[in-house]
Every structure is written in structure tokens, then in C-alpha cells.
Amino acid sequence: MNPAANLILVGPMGAGKSCIGRRLAERYGLRALDLDREIERRAGADIPTIFAHEGEAGFRARERAALAEALAQDGLVLATGGGVVLDAGNRARLRAGGFVVHLQVDVERQLRRLAHDRSRPLLARGDREQVLRELAATRAPLYAEVADLGFDTGDGSAAEAAARLARLL
Numbered sequence: 001m002n003p004a005a006n007l008i009l010v011g012p013m014g015a016g017k018s019c020i021g022r023r024l025a026e027r028y029g030l031r032a033l034d035l036d037r038e039i040e041r042r043a044g045a046d047i048p049t050i051f052a053h054e055g056e057a058g059f060r061a062r063e064r065a066a067l068a069e070a071l072a073q074d075g076l077v078l079a080t081g082g083g084v085v086l087d088a089g090n091r092a093r094l095r096a097g098g099f100v101v102h103l104q105v106d107v108e109r110q111l112r113r114l115a116h117d118r119s120r121p122l123l124a125r126g127d128r129e130q131v132l133r134e135l136a137a138t139r140a141p142l143y144a145e146v147a148d149l150g151f152d153t154g155d156g157s158a159a160e161a162a163a164r165l166a167r168l169l
């Protein structure tokens with residue numbers, strides 16, 4: 001990896017993008033940026049509130065704008081939201097914006113990690129396991145399309161996964 005470029009983490013909810021991203025940023029002396037938190041900061045509202053008032057379409061418009069602005073910079077470790085790859089323009093931006101790692105996690109681990117989560121509106125749309133399996137099926141090829149590297153986050157801590165990932169970069 002060219003350390004001057006951005007390191008971009010994509011992958012499903014509960015893969016550990018934010019936690020692993022913070023640790024990699026420390027390790028490389030880069031700036032950690034979490035796209036979801038950036039969207040919330042710019043909106044002055046949390047993600048459930050944005051979904052409630054503007055729908056998913058409104059959230060996706062905010063996500064596109066925040067991604068474009070983030071990737072106008074470099075020297076970032078950017079943790080993205082799980083749905084960022086749905087938009088073709090976003091996918092082109094991600095590919096051009098840095099080295100992209102697809103953090104992989106299976107549905108069983110997602111269910112464990114997100115068991116008490118109330119901050120992700122898509123999980124409230126139905127049976128959680130079914131929602132996660134459907135999202136995985138539609139999005140797996142999109143993550144693969146943008147990724148330079150696929151990385152299985154495994155069952156360990158975020159620190160362990162970050163250390164293991166750093167050895168591959």
C-alpha cells in the first residue's frame with residue numbers, strides 16, 4: 001500500500017470497519033474518518049432520524065455527498081457504511097480514492113455483534129437474519145468490484161484483526 005494514499009474499508013454492518021479503521025489509522029499515522037459519523041455531524045441528526053425524516057433515498061444522497069467530500073482529501077483511513085457500494089458513482093470514487101479493503105464477516109458473527117444495536121434502520125425492516133442474508137447476497141459482488149483486497153475479520157478483537165490486516169498491506 002502506498003502510505004500517502006487513502007485506505008478505505010468497505011463491507012457489511014458489524015464487520016468492524018470503524019474499530020479496525022481507528023486502529024489502522026493509529027498504526028500508520030493517518031486520520032481516521034467514519035463516513036456515517038460524518039453524515040450525522042453534517043446533518044446534525046443521527047442516522048435513524050435521517051431515515052425517518054428523509055427516507056433511505058435522503059440518507060443515500062447525504063452519503064454520496066459525504067463520500068465525495070471525504071475522498072477529495074488523502075491520508076485517511078476511511079470507514080464507510082455498508083450500503084456505500086450500491087451507487088455506481090460511489091463505486092468509481094472508491095476505486096479511484098485509495099486502496100480498498102473489503103472486510104468480510106459471516107451472518108452469524110454479524111448477528112452476535114449487532115444483537116443489541118438500535119442505530120441501523122435497515123435491521124428493523126424484518127427478521128434480522130433474513131435482512132442480513134439478503135443484503136449480503138445483493139452486495140457481495142459490489143464489494144468485490146471495488147476491493148483491492150478481501151480480508152476475513154475472523155472471531156478475534158478489532159485490535160487482532162487490525163494487526164493481522166496490517167501485515168497484508
Ligand code: S3P
Nearest residue numbers: 012013014036081082083120121
Ligand atoms: C447501512 C449501514 C450503516 C449505515 C446505514 C446503512 C447499510 O453503516 O450507513 O445504517 O446500508 O448497510 P455500517 O455498515 O457502519 O453499519
